[in-house]
Amino acid sequence: MSKLESSARTTIETKSNAQKLLQVKNLTKVFTKGQGLVRSTILAVNDVSFSLELDRPEIFTVAGESGSGKSTVAKLILGFEVPTSGIIQYKGEELSTLRGKKEFMKDVQPVFQNPFETFNPLKKVESYFHETQKNFGMSKKNGDVAERCLELVGLSFREISGKYPNEMSGGQLQRASIARALITNPSLLIVDEPVSMIDASLRMSVINLFKKFKEEQGVSIIYITHDLATAYYVSDRISIMLRGQIVEIGSVKKVLDQPLHPYTQLLKSSVPLPDPANRWTKEIALSDMEAKEYGQKGCKFSGRCPHVMEICRVREPDYFEVDERYVKCYLYESGSGQSAV
Amino acid sequence: MSILSVENLKAHYVTEKRRKITRVLAVDGVTFHINKNEIYGIAGESGCGKSTLLKAISGLIKPPLQVLEGEVKYHFDDRELDILALRGEKERREIRGARISHIPQGSMSVLNPVRRIRKSFEDIVGTHLGIRGGSEFEELVKSHIEALGLDWNVMHSFPHQLSGGMRQRITIALATILKPDVIFADEPTTALDVVVQRGVVQLIKKIKQEQQNTLVIVTHDLAIHANLCDRLAIMYAGRIVEEANVQDMFQTPKHPYTEMLLNSLPTLGDRSVRESAPGAPPSLVNPPSGCRFHPRCPKVMEKCRLEVPELIEVESGHQVACFLQEGRVYEQTRELGANYH
Numbered sequence: 001m002s003k004l005e006s007s008a009r010t011t012i013e014t015k016s017n018a019q020k021l022l023q024v025k026n027l028t029k030v031f032t033k034g035q036g037l038v039r040s041t042i043l044a045v046n047d048v049s050f051s052l053e054l055d056r057p058e059i060f061t062v063a064g065e066s067g068s069g070k071s072t073v074a075k076l077i078l079g080f081e082v083p084t085s086g087i088i089q090y091k092g093e094e095l096s097t098l099r100g101k102k103e104f105m106k107d108v109q110p111v112f113q114n115p116f117e118t119f120n121p122l123k124k125v126e127s128y129f130h131e132t133q134k135n136f137g138m139s140k141k142n143g144d145v146a147e148r149c150l151e152l153v154g155l156s157f158r159e160i161s162g163k164y165p166n167e168m169s170g171g172q173l174q175r176a177s178i179a180r181a182l183i184t185n186p187s188l189l190i191v192d193e194p195v196s197m198i199d200a201s202l203r204m205s206v207i208n209l210f211k212k213f214k215e216e217q218g219v220s221i222i223y224i225t226h227d228l229a230t231a232y233y234v235s236d237r238i239s240i241m242l243r244g245q246i247v248e249i250g251s252v253k254k255v256l257d258q259p260l261h262p263y264t265q266l267l268k269s270s271v272p273l274p275d276p277a278n279r280w281t282k283e284i285a286l287s288d289m290e291a292k293e294y295g296q297k298g299c300k301f302s303g304r305c306p307h308v309m310e311i312c313r314v315r316e317p318d319y320f321e322v323d324e325r326y327v328k329c330y331l332y333e334s335g336s337g338q339s340a341v
Numbered sequence: 342m343s344i345l346s347v348e349n350l351k352a353h354y355v356t357e358k359r360r361k362i363t364r365v366l367a368v369d370g371v372t373f374h375i376n377k378n379e380i381y382g383i384a385g386e387s388g389c390g391k392s393t394l395l396k397a398i399s400g401l402i403k404p405p406l407q408v409l410e411g412e413v414k415y416h417f418d419d420r421e422l423d424i425l426a427l428r429g430e431k432e433r434r435e436i437r438g439a440r441i442s443h444i445p446q447g448s449m450s451v452l453n454p455v456r457r458i459r460k461s462f463e464d465i466v467g468t469h470l471g472i473r474g475g476s477e478f479e480e481l482v483k484s485h486i487e488a489l490g491l492d493w494n495v496m497h498s499f500p501h502q503l504s505g506g507m508r509q510r511i512t513i514a515l516a517t518i519l520k521p522d523v524i525f526a527d528e529p530t531t532a533l534d535v536v537v538q539r540g541v542v543q544l545i546k547k548i549k550q551e552q553q554n555t556l557v558i559v560t561h562d563l564a565i566h567a568n569l570c571d572r573l574a575i576m577y578a579g580r581i582v583e584e585a586n587v588q589d590m591f592q593t594p595k596h597p598y599t600e601m602l603l604n605s606l607p608t609l610g611d612r613s614v615r616e617s618a619p620g621a622p623p624s625l626v627n628p629p630s631g632c633r634f635h636p637r638c639p640k641v642m643e644k645c646r647l648e649v650p651e652l653i654e655v656e657s658g659h660q661v662a663c664f665l666q667e668g669r670v671y672e673q674t675r676e677l678g679a680n681y682h
Contacts (some may be wrong), residue, residue: 201617
């Protein structure tokens with residue numbers, strides 16, 4: 001690792017000395033495929049750093065396309081996967097010592113993408129509420145806690161009692177899944193594509209819940225999604241991932257109103273707008289090289305970037321601080337933001 | 342001039358178990374006309390019957406799906422065709438592929454995983470044109486796929502070697518190689534990444550321009566409709582509730598359901614609060630009486646619970662099935678009536 005890289009690593013960390021709820025530093029996960037001579041590796045998460053502050057609840061979005069490593073980041077934080085290198089600290093403690101511990105599981109709860117896969121189809125939905133309460137020693141106040149959490153998501157215990165997952169609609173079931181996560185009164189929710197399986201007319205009811213939890217319950221949320229429109233609507237900060245790396249990170253308004261990294265610009269312009277007067281007019285180049293980008297030397301986007309320079313293909317760019325955010329792109333090397341774009 | 346006219350189509354799934362007949366009213370009285378050379382969109386949530394409608398109008402009727410009433414007529418340049426009257430599989434096969442074709446959703450389940458892409462092209466070209474291999478085949482396929490921006494080398498690949506976006510482009514190439522008059526696309530961009538999705542939309546537009554065919558796009562994603570379609574129909578619980586050209590639909594929606602759908606869409610650059618409608622889409626086994634939207638409608642009236650509103654034209658080319666609009670048409674007819682006296 002070059003000197004330059006390590007200096008970049010120090011810059012992306014928040015400068016304030018406030019206590020961290022979650023600190024992720026240089027997180028890397030390598031998956032290996034095959035054995036012996038046909039062994040190949042994929043850098044699913046490549047040197048990812050970010051942090052959430054304690055006592056300042058926020059919704060932090062990790063956005064990216066499929067294969068960008070955003071779900072792997074979630075799995076690493078939840079302790080489902082063991083990082084190859086890098087540090088995850090939760091409230092100042094190493095995740096490796098916390099993994100599997102009740103206190104940690106109680107404090108950090110997940111919500112998954114497909115509610116029909118979250119719940120066992122042969123078990124009643126209510127059993128998950130009983131089990132979570134029992135597992136975390138809350139059975140004395142049985143009923144009360146579940147009822148209160150279900151109320152928060154706009155359901156009642158009566159609505160779910162006795163029902164199997166297939167007897168409920170996707171939206172209801174996803175809200176039940178969120179209510180279950182709230183039973184333990186967590187400080188951090190990790191939600192992985194929570195609305196992509198939900199009907200359009202019900203989507204916002206789930207998204208609005210996250211806003212409400214942040215504001216009323218003080219829960220911090222890591223929102224993992226490919227949908228920039230809902231990310232813009234709900235989150236405070238956003239990080240854009242490309243092939244395992246964060247290419248741009250900062251406040252959601254800054255990053256999505258005036259994206260700086262060429263990849264973020266492409267991503268933003270590819271979001272279809274629900275407005276027939278504002279159609280796509282410019283043609284884009286269709287790439288056939290999606291899979292090759294993992295092994296790309298230098299900047300992962302250099303193969304598709306309209307502003308590509310010699311250096312981009314050779315050496316990986318650092319993070320440069322421009323306009324209250326960090327951008328991993330040589331265009332902003334001077335730090336002025338007055339570059340070619 | 343309309344190329345496809347559908348009149349009062351009723352297609353239900355009928356199943357019998359222990360002498361108890363269950364009826365899913367998936368398409369329940371649908372009327373619309375598609376003009377030659379236009380892109381017609383059908384939008385609706387999952388379970389509203391939009392895919393069943395597509396099956397019925399393309400003649401893919403297999404038990405338990407039954408067409409109870411209505412007619413589906415194609416008006417091709419050289420002949421009229423009543424697709425519901427076709428009895429033999431041979432007749433249907435002649436129509437499919439050459440006259441009407443289908444771009445399906447899951448490209449992985451369409452392409453045979455153990456055969457090379459070339460074989461799929463050989464199948465379709467061989468069956469319909471009788472060209473089996475040789476230079477004639479290569480010339481035909483090569484000119485087609487190169488026009489779509491695909492490389493000839495993909496022909497020798499297996500489906501799993503290609504990315505999702507590439508596979509979807511190949512299914513589009515397969516569906517359009519015979520230059521069909523009408524193309525049905527069922528969720529053609531769902532499950533694709535945003536950048537790839539934009540590429541696929543671009544490709545569909547290009548094919549339409551070159552081949553001058555009529556396109557029917559079915560998707561739940563209103564932003565895609567806004568980007569692609571000329572006219573748009575909104576389906577709710579087995580019926581069309583509103584139909585208009587796409588500009589009018591987005592600017593002045595008339596049905597409360599359409600209004601609600603459009604209001605719930607988050608947009609980049611706008612963080613104002615969005616709300617979902619209460620409740621969930623109804624089950625089609627036992628749909629609500631009268632207007633099927635009435636249990637969720639904020640403007641519900643007594644009449645809505647009892648009677649089914651008809652699709653009426655309230656402005657030129659803008660049709661709505663809602664009693665709120667009835668007064669307007671009523672006023673117009675009364676004026677007309679007054680002129681007679």
